[in-house]
Each structure stands twice: as C-alpha cells, then as structure tokens.
Amino acid sequence: MPNLTFQDFKSDQAVRWCPGCGDHAVLAALQRALPQVSHALGYEKERYVVVSGIGCSSRLPYYMDTYGFHSIHGRATAVSTGIKVANPTLTVWQACGDGDALAIGGNHFIHAIRRNIDINIILFNNRIYGLTKGQYSPTSKFGAITKTSPYGTVEQPFNPGSLVLGAKGTFFARSLDVELKLNEEILTQAALHDGTSVVEMLTNCVIFNDGAHKDLSDPAVKADRTIVLRDGEKMIFGKNRDKGLVLEGMGLKAVTIGQDGYTLDDILVHDASSDNMGLHMMLAEMKGPELPVALGVIRNVKQLTYDDGVRDQVLEVTAKSKIHSVDELLHSGSTWEVK
Amino acid sequence: MQLTGSLFADTSAKYGNGLSTFPDYPAEIRAPHGTVSGVSGFQVHIGSIPVTTPGDYCDLLVAMNPAALKANAKWCKRNAMILVDEDAFDAAGMKKAGFTTDNPFDELGVEDRTLIVAPITTLTKESLKDSGMDQKSILKCKNMFTLGMACYIYSRPLETIHAYLEKKFAKKHPEVIAPNKKVLEDGFNYAANIQAIPNTYTVEPVADLPKGTYRNITGNQATAWGLLAASEKSGLPLFCGSYPITPATAILEELAIHKNLGAKTLQAEDEIAGICTAIGASFAGDLAVTTTSGPGLSLKSEALGLAVMVELPLVVVDVQRGGPSTGLPTKTEQTDLSQALYGRNGECPLPVLAARSPAGCFDAAFYAAKIALEHMTPVILLSEGFLGNGSEPWRIPSMKDYPAIKPPFVHGTPAEGEKFRPFDRDPETMVRKWALPGQKGFEHRVGGLEKTHAGVLSTDPDNHARMVAERAEKVARIARDLPALEVMGPDSGSLLLVGWGGTYGHLSSAVSELHAEGVEVSYAHFDYINPLPANTAEVFARFDKILVCELNSGQFAAYLRGIYPQFTYVSYGKVQGQPFLVGEIKDAIKKEI
Numbered sequence: 001m002p003n004l005t006f007q008d009f010k011s012d013q014a015v016r017w018c019p020g021c022g023d024h025a026v027l028a029a030l031q032r033a034l035p036q037v038s039h040a041l042g043y044e045k046e047r048y049v050v051v052s053g054i055g056c057s058s059r060l061p062y063y064m065d066t067y068g069f070h071s072i073h074g075r076a077t078a079v080s081t082g083i084k085v086a087n088p089t090l091t092v093w094q095a096c097g098d099g100d101a102l103a104i105g106g107n108h109f110i111h112a113i114r115r116n117i118d119i120n121i122i123l124f125n126n127r128i129y130g131l132t133k134g135q136y137s138p139t140s141k142f143g144a145i146t147k148t149s150p151y152g153t154v155e156q157p158f159n160p161g162s163l164v165l166g167a168k169g170t171f172f173a174r175s176l177d178v179e180l181k182l183n184e185e186i187l188t189q190a191a192l193h194d195g196t197s198v199v200e201m202l203t204n205c206v207i208f209n210d211g212a213h214k215d216l217s218d219p220a221v222k223a224d225r226t227i228v229l230r231d232g233e234k235m236i237f238g239k240n241r242d243k244g245l246v247l248e249g250m251g252l253k254a255v256t257i258g259q260d261g262y263t264l265d266d267i268l269v270h271d272a273s274s275d276n277m278g279l280h281m282m283l284a285e286m287k288g289p290e291l292p293v294a295l296g297v298i299r300n301v302k303q304l305t306y307d308d309g310v311r312d313q314v315l316e317v318t319a320k321s322k323i324h325s326v327d328e329l330l331h332s333g334s335t336w337e338v339k
Numbered sequence: 340m341q342l343t344g345s346l347f348a349d350t351s352a353k354y355g356n357g358l359s360t361f362p363d364y365p366a367e368i369r370a371p372h373g374t375v376s377g378v379s380g381f382q383v384h385i386g387s388i389p390v391t392t393p394g395d396y397c398d399l400l401v402a403m404n405p406a407a408l409k410a411n412a413k414w415c416k417r418n419a420m421i422l423v424d425e426d427a428f429d430a431a432g433m434k435k436a437g438f439t440t441d442n443p444f445d446e447l448g449v450e451d452r453t454l455i456v457a458p459i460t461t462l463t464k465e466s467l468k469d470s471g472m473d474q475k476s477i478l479k480c481k482n483m484f485t486l487g488m489a490c491y492i493y494s495r496p497l498e499t500i501h502a503y504l505e506k507k508f509a510k511k512h513p514e515v516i517a518p519n520k521k522v523l524e525d526g527f528n529y530a531a532n533i534q535a536i537p538n539t540y541t542v543e544p545v546a547d548l549p550k551g552t553y554r555n556i557t558g559n560q561a562t563a564w565g566l567l568a569a570s571e572k573s574g575l576p577l578f579c580g581s582y583p584i585t586p587a588t589a590i591l592e593e594l595a596i597h598k599n600l601g602a603k604t605l606q607a608e609d610e611i612a613g614i615c616t617a618i619g620a621s622f623a624g625d626l627a628v629t630t631t632s633g634p635g636l637s638l639k640s641e642a643l644g645l646a647v648m649v650e651l652p653l654v655v656v657d658v659q660r661g662g663p664s665t666g667l668p669t670k671t672e673q674t675d676l677s678q679a680l681y682g683r684n685g686e687c688p689l690p691v692l693a694a695r696s697p698a699g700c701f702d703a704a705f706y707a708a709k710i711a712l713e714h715m716t717p718v719i720l721l722s723e724g725f726l727g728n729g730s731e732p733w734r735i736p737s738m739k740d741y742p743a744i745k746p747p748f749v750h751g752t753p754a755e756g757e758k759f760r761p762f763d764r765d766p767e768t769m770v771r772k773w774a775l776p777g778q779k780g781f782e783h784r785v786g787g788l789e790k791t792h793a794g795v796l797s798t799d800p801d802n803h804a805r806m807v808a809e810r811a812e813k814v815a816r817i818a819r820d821l822p823a824l825e826v827m828g829p830d831s832g833s834l835l836l837v838g839w840g841g842t843y844g845h846l847s848s849a850v851s852e853l854h855a856e857g858v859e860v861s862y863a864h865f866d867y868i869n870p871l872p873a874n875t876a877e878v879f880a881r882f883d884k885i886l887v888c889e890l891n892s893g894q895f896a897a898y899l900r901g902i903y904p905q906f907t908y909v910s911y912g913k914v915q916g917q918p919f920l921v922g923e924i925k926d927a928i929k930k931e932i
Contacts, residue, residue, distance in 0.1 A: 011784075012758075013795070013796075044779065045782065046776065046777055046778060046779045046780070046781070046782060047776070047777060049622075049623075049776045051619070054787075061784050061786070062784055062786075062796065065782055066782050067776035067782050067783065067784075068782075068783070068784035068785070068786075069619070069622055069649075069784070069785055069786060070784060070785070070786025070787065070788060071615065071618070071645060071786065071787065072615075072641055072642060072645050072787050075611060075612075075615040075642065078580075078607070078611065078612040078615030078616050078619065079615050079616070079618055079619035079622070080619060081605070081612075081616050081619060082578065082580060082605075082615065082616035082617055082618060082619025082620035082621075082622070082623070082627070083619040083620065083622055083623040083776070084619075084623075085578065085603055085605060085616070085619075085620060086576070086578055086603075086619065086620035086621075086622075086623035086624060086625040086627075087623040087624060087625075087775075087776065087777060089777065090623060090776050090777060107608050107609060107612070108608060108611075108612050108615070111607075111608040111612070310603055310605075313598055314598045314601060314602075314603065317598035317599050318598065318599045318600075318601070320599075321599030323597075323599055323600070324599065324600070325571065325600075325738070326564070326567055326568045326571045326600065326738050327737065327738050329564060329567065329597065329600065330554070330564065330735045330736070330738075331552060331554075331735060333554065334349065334353070334554060334555070335552050335553060335554045335735065336352070336353045336355070336552070336553050336554075337551075337552055337553070338355060338548045338549070338550055338551060338552075338553055338734075339550060
C-alpha cells in the first residue's frame with residue numbers, strides 16, 4: 001500500500017497565485033486528499049495525471065509533483081478524456097475555472113459529463129476572469145459590475161450544479177475554498193467515484209472579485225446560510241443545529257426544529273446515491289435568503305463509465321473477430337489473384 | 340448510381356483491368372431529383388494497361404434522366420455511346436432539366452454520337468412483374484437493368500455482381516436476390532438483342548501486372564488501414580478522436596469497425612474535441628489520430644499549436660474539399676496546403692505529407708504516423724476528396740515489408756535525485772524523449788506555455804529563441820530520413836513538371852502520353868512537402884524552368900519560390916472543385932516547351 005504524504009505531491013515550483021487567493025487552499029486540500037486516495041485504492045503517485053485549461057486555477061498542475069498537462073483554454077476536459085480512454089488505469093484530475101469550463105469549454109464540459117468518463121473535475125468558481133484582469137464570467141451574478149460590464153451585466157449566470165445535473169451528471173459536490181477539512185473529504189469521495197466527478201469550489205479572487213462568496217463564507221453567517229450535506233445524514237444546519245430541510249408542496253423548505261410543529265422526524269435524510277435527479281437538482285439550486293446553499297456531495301450515483309465501455313467493446317469485438325492482424329485485414333473481403 | 344458504378348468497377352477490377360474511379364455527387368443527401376445540380380455521377384476508367392486517372396472524356400455515358408445527360412454531355416468523346424432511359428425523357432423531365440426543345444441530343448450538340456434510347460423503366464417493370472415486389476422496389480432495380488446493359492457492351496462477366504447480391508442481401512432481404520439477378524440478366528440480354536449497339540468492347544486484363552493478391556480500395560479506407568498498420572508496427576493502440584465531416588468521415592467509420600485491432604474511436608462533440616482528445620491520448624501513449632477536412636482543420640489550429648509546443652506525436656488527416664468556408668463539400672481541391680503549412684499562431688512548423696493516389700493513402704498514412712511517433716511531432720497528412728472517395732486496384736502488401744516504428748521512449752527509472760527533463764533533445768535528430776504517465780519517476784508537466792529543457796516555465800528571451808529554433812530544426816532534420824525526390828523522364832532539360840498529392844495520376848499520365856508522342860519533359864512528384872526531400876534543389880537546378888501544376892491558385896509554387904528563389908517557376912492552377920484533365924496538363928506543358 002503506497003504510503004504517500006502531501007509532501008510527495010508538492011512540486012519544486014514556486015506557487016505564483018496572489019497572496020490570499022482561494023486557489024492556495026484548494027491546492028492544499030488536493031495534496032492532502034491524494035495520499036488518502038492512494039491509501040484507499042493502492043495507487044502509486046505515477047498514476048496521477050493533473051490536467052488544466054487556461055486561467056489562474058489552471059496553473060495548478062505545475063504545483064503538483066505528478067504527471068501534468070497544462071492545455072489550452074477550455075479544452076482540458078477533452079484532453080482529460082483522451083488520456084483516460086488511452087489509459088484507463090490512470091487517475092485523471094482536472095483543474096479549470098468558471099470561464100474555462102463553462103464559457104469557452106462549455107461544450108466539452110457537458111459532453112464529458114454526458115459520457116460519464118471517469119475523470120475528476122475541480123471547477124474553481126470565483127465568478128470572474130482573473131488572469132485577464134477582471135471581466136465578468138458565465139457565473140458572475142446578474143448586474144455584476146466588471147471591466148466589461150461597467151454598468152452591470154444584463155445576463156443570467158449559470159449555476160454549475162444545475163448544468164452538471166442537467167447533463168445527467170453522476171457526481172456533483174460543492175464547497176468553499178476555506179473549508180480545508182471538508183474539501184479533503186469531498187475530493188477523496190470524488191476520486192473514489194467511478195465516472196465524471198465535478199467539484200465546484202467557490203473560490204475568492206482577492207484582486208478582481210474580493211469577497212466573491214463572502215455572503216456564505218463569513219464566519220458570522222456561514223452556519224445559517226450554508227448546509228453541509230452528507231449521505232445518510234439529516235439535512236440539518238444553523239449555528240444552533242436547529243434548522244433543517246423538509247419537502248413541502250413542490251419544493252424544499254427550511255424550518256426550525258421544534259417550531260410550527262416540525263420535529264426532527266420531519267427533516268429529510270440526504271441520499272446522494274438516489275437515482276432521483278429531482279431532489280438533487282433542488283438541493284443544487286438552493287439559495288438565500290430563504291434556503292441555505294448546499295455544500296458537500298449532492299449527488300453520487302453509479303453508472304457505466306465511458307472508458308469502461310470503450311475498453312469492454314474492444315475486448316468483445318476482438319474476441320469475436322477472425323481478424324487479428326493487419327495482414328489478415330488486408331486480405332479480408334473481396335480479393336483476386338494475378339498469377 | 341454510386342452503387343451501380345461501384346459494381347461495374349469491382350467487376351472490372353476482379354477481371355484484372357487497370358481501373359480508376361471518381362464518384363462525383365452533390366452535397367445534398369437527396370438532392371432535387373431530375374435537376375442538373377442534383378445529378379449524382381460515377382466515373383469509371385478501365386484499361387488493359389494500368390490506369391491512373393478516372394479519365395478526361397468518356398466512351399459510354401449512361402444518363403438515367405435528362406438532367407444527367409445535360410450535366411455530362413460535354414464529356415462525351417466524338418465517337419462515344421450515350422445510353423439513356425427513354426421513359427425519363429418525358430415532358431416533365433425535360434422541363435425540369437431546363438431543355439427548351441424536345442430533342443435533347445440536338446440541343447446539346449451530341450446528336451452525332453451513338454445513341455441508345457431504351458425504355459429502361461418499362462423494361463424493368465416488365466422484367467419484374469411476377470417478382471412479387473412492390474412498384475417502388477421494382478423501380479429501384481432499373482439501375483441494375485442498366486448495369487446489365489453496360490456489362491454487355493464491355494463484355495463483363497456477371498458473376499461478381501451475382502456474388503455481391505448474394506452476400507449483401509443474404510441476411511436481411513434474401514427475397515430480393517433472385518429478382519435483382521434476373522433484372523441484371525434481362526438488361527444484359529436486352530442489350531444483346533436490340534442491335535442498336537454497334538460495337539461491344541473487350542478490355543483484356545492488364546497483361547504484365549505484378550503477381551500477387553489484389554483488392555479494390557478507396558483512399559479513405561486505405562488511410563484508415565495505413566494507420567492501423569502503423570499501430571501494429573509501433574505496438575501502440577490506435578486512438579482516433581474525430582468529428583464527422585465530408586469527405587473525411589469514412590476514415591472514422593472505417594476505424595470504428597476495427598476494434599478487433601485495438602482501435603479506439605471517439606466521435607467527439609466538435610472538431611476541437613477531436614484533436615484535443617487525440618492530444619490527451621498521445622500524452623498517455625496511444626498512436627493518436629484526428630481526421631477532418633478543411634473547415635475542421637481551421638477549428639483545430641490552436642490545438643495543433645499545442646501539439647507542436649508539447650512535442651507529442653499526432654497524425655492529422657485533412658481530406659481536402661472545395662473551400663473557403665463550407666465551400667464545395669463534396670468536390671475536390673488542393674486548397675488547404677497553405678493552411679497546413681502556416682495556419683497557426685506563432686512560429687509553428689510541422690511536417691506535411693500528401694497522398695498521391697487512393698491506394699497510396701495506405702503508405703502515406705503509415706509514414707505520417709511513423710514520422711509523428713519517431714520525431715515527436717504532430718504531422719498533417721493531406722488527402723483529397725478525389726482520393727478519399729476514389730478507388731483503384733491495389734496489390735496487397737505484406738506487413739513484413741514495412742519498417743518497425745520506434746518511438747523514443749524513456750526506459751527504466753531516472754537516477755536517484757535526478758528529475759526527468761522533458762525537452763532535452765537527441766543531438767542528432769533534435770527529438771525529445773517520451774515518458775508516459777504511469778512510468779515511475781518520470782513525473783513531468785507539459786503545456787502550451789514556453790518552457791526550458793527542464794520543463795520549467797520561462798519567458799527568458801534567449802530560451803524562447805532557442806526553443807523556437809530547436810523545434811524548427813527538429814522538423815527540418817526529418818528530411819534526412821525521407822526518400823529522395825525522383826524524376827520521371829530525362830534527368831535534366833528545359834522543363835520539369837512538378838506536382839504534389841492527388842494530381843499524381845493525371846500528371847504522370849500526361850507525361851507518359853507526351854513521352855509516347857516524342858515530347859521531352861520531366862516530372863517530379865512531391866509526397867513530402869515539409870520538409871522537402873533533401874535533393875530538391877539539386878533536382879531543380881538541372882532544369883531551366885519548373886512548371887508547378889496544382890488544384891489551387893499556386894500555393895505550392897509560392898512555397899517553393901520562398902524556399903528556393905533561385906529557380907524559375909511557372910504556376911498552373913485549377914480551382915473548379917474538379918480534378919485536372921490529362922489534356923489540360925499536356926497543353927500546359929506544351930505551352931512552356
């Protein structure tokens with residue numbers, strides 16, 4: 001069993017993100033999660049490949065002492081897909097930002113999810129283009145004032161969770177950059193999941209969108225405005241752990257236990273592995289002020305992966321075929337002799 | 340009509356004739372029936388000597404309706420036979436095709452040809468009236484009746500077509516085998532009986548063909564098989580990430596069949612994903628391929644630059660079609676040469692190869708893959724719609740006659756405390772080493788940003804200049820491994836004809852014919868475009884003038900002029916979405932002599 005530590009995953013390259021950038025914490029969480037994954041699955045370090053697109057967060061592969069591929073803007077998902085199909089024994093991680101994955105790379109993103117290729121995507125969502133110095137992204141809030149929207153945007157943002165689930169994603173989790181412990185846990189679960197795992201990390205950009213997620217991450221309000229979902233556990237949240245989620249009418253409702261006749265028994269139990277997409281979608285779409293924003297693993301279901309499908313088909317067809325070499329192929333079908 | 344043409348071609352190939360085919364069809368799947376723009380044609384050229392082009396002008400034109408006659412009458416030789424389905428030449432059909440009189444032959448000026456006007460639809464109905472087939476199915480058989488007639492005219496045996504019908508319909512529609520055979524034979528017999536056919540022809544098999552096993556093959560099929568051959572010879576599984584695009588799709592379709600040879604095909608969500616999945620597969624150690632046509636190559640440009648930068652093997656097949664933009668999707672051109680050579684940001688050289696014939700696509704694809712894998716570079720292989728869809732007989736080679744492919748893999752593990760330096764180079768070839776994810780101790784990062792030999796990001800001016808020069812030199816040194824440029828005809832003289840890619844058949848035919856006429860001209864054909872064969876300048880220096888013929892407005896001529904400005908070039912181009920005619924080339928040569 002490999003006995004790796006987070007030090008084994010640190011490269012010799014100086015980390016060049018801005019001081020205070022949320023990406024530092026996500027990198028640390030990943031470096032702490034991988035030794036656990038290795039321990040659980042018996043993976044040596046050389047089996048890890050970290051792929052990225054373009055953007056601040058896409059520098060991440062340089063800081064990991066693994067095989068790495070810093071590709072081009074938006075295309076990381078396609079590169080990851082090729083790597084995994086070529087060698088399914090590799091464990092592929094992908095770092096990408098909200099612009100990278102959801103704007104220029106949106107097409108590859110949804111199709112990877114649709115195929116359920118076994119890769120792990122960390123989506124760094126700071127709701128801004130950082131590397132190009134402050135333009136709005138597909139997740140910037142309606143009305144966001146940025147360099148390319150000086151009077152506020154007039155377009156609705158994507159909720160990455162809805163997009164993933166809409167594409168029939170099999171794994172979606174969300175967290176805040178500052179939640180180091182929770183992130184280690186989530187990333188480990190993402191790695192253990194067979195299929196496309198998407199982990200949305202709500203990250204802060206200290207320079208161009210400082211306080212991007214302050215409404216959730218501020219310690220004064222965090223417990224009341226977020227809920228950490230864990231499979232098999234009651235959906236309880238709040239500073240005093242006295243609030244919970246119930247299903248009422250067509251939707252979810254936050255209630256206080258012991259008030260208005262609600263008891264602990266009324267509170268929903270999270271089932272991440274349920275095939276029912278509806279409740280997962282509702283959880284992914286929760287927002288304030290009425291509802292807390294869901295963190296943790298929202299959906300985690302089993303389904304055939306694309307890479308397994310490709311491999312199995314090659315094995316099946318090979319077993320059935322009478323042609324096993326190019327010479328045999330060239331002589332197959334209609335031929336004639338010239339003597 | 341495409342099937343009828345293929346069956347006639349296959350029959351002739353099996354009979355041992357020299358053969359070349361050229362399917363010419365509209366971009367629409369069900370183009371407006373009976374209109375001139377909707378005509379689907381299939382050109383077959385057979386000979387008792389080897390044949391290298393589908394021919395300029397025809398001896399027999401089969402026109403199933405007035406539109407087909409109108410679109411193709413101009414290609415009839417003075418002594419050609421024209422066979423038409425009389426039933427289709429009614430008032431409506433004539434009007435649809437835009438005839439203004441009631442005599443289409445007069446109107447087109449072909450009334451002096453041998454005209455065989457047969458009520459093919461009526462005869463087909465009569466032939467199959469007791470077959471139990473419905474009217475719609477019966478009407479579909481009129482092409483088979485016509486094929487029977489053509490087989491009579493050219494003394495073709497019907498066995499090959501019988502065998503095809505038996506195989507094709509054995510499982511799903513065994514009930515249509517007998518009627519199809521009957522209508523084919525009825526067509527044959529009808530042609531024998533009507534006495535409207537003044538001559539029949541016997542085209543003997545080619546006498547001194549090299550011994551061996553032959554098959555008919557299209558360019559796209561040969562490309563796919565050449566890639567599979569490279570996969571076998573390198574021991575690397577084939578990965579093809581592609582998006583369907585005319586006229587390249589058949590390569591992806593063909594590879595998708597051969598999972599039995601370990602080929603993995605991924606029909607990507609777009610052209611960019613096609614190449615990017617292939618780049619990922621290459622990083623992980625597969626023989627990576629993406630196939631496309633001109634518009635798709637445009638979309639792949641940025642990723643091609645990435646492949647150049649990370650120095651990973653990749654084969655990009657561009658089956659060229661008429662452009663720009665969507666252009667003429669089903670027609671043939673050589674207009675992507677400049678795009679292949681230059682169409683990327685930054686200084687971004689990569690090897691460019693071109694296939695010369697349908698069967699030649701096999702070798703072209705094999706050697707494109709060999710260069711990519713051994714020199715750690717993306718390679719563009721230029722094919723053409725004319726080659727991809729066209730077919731010719733091919734003497735099946737033996738894989739033992741092909742060289743091994745040896746990628747520069749790292750072996751073992753690095754020495755204690757030593758880090759793998761991904762961009763250190765072999766001083767002879769300038770090629771870097773290839774370490775695959777999963778290999779212990781070789782962990783490294785590649786990417787689109789400029790790096791040092793150690794793989795560390797660098798914006799240092801001298802380092803960038805060095806890396807740019809090294810990447811270019813790596814490609815340039817491939818010339819050392821290339822076969823020398825050969826000259827057909829005299830070694831020196833006043834005029835050297837130069838071509839590249841799929842014009843080989845037409846250019847070599849033109850030169851052969853001129854040689855037979857006693858005209859002195861030499862010909863050099865380029866399969867390798869970047870780098871050029873090492874002896875190119877030496878060959879050019881032996882001639883006063885170089886005539887560059889290509890299916891574009893002079894892209895290769897401009898390229899040669901840029902590299903070897905000391906020679907005198909004349910450019911002869913054609914951009915009509917059609918192949919050259921041998922006659923055109925002969926005229927162009929004569930004009931320069």
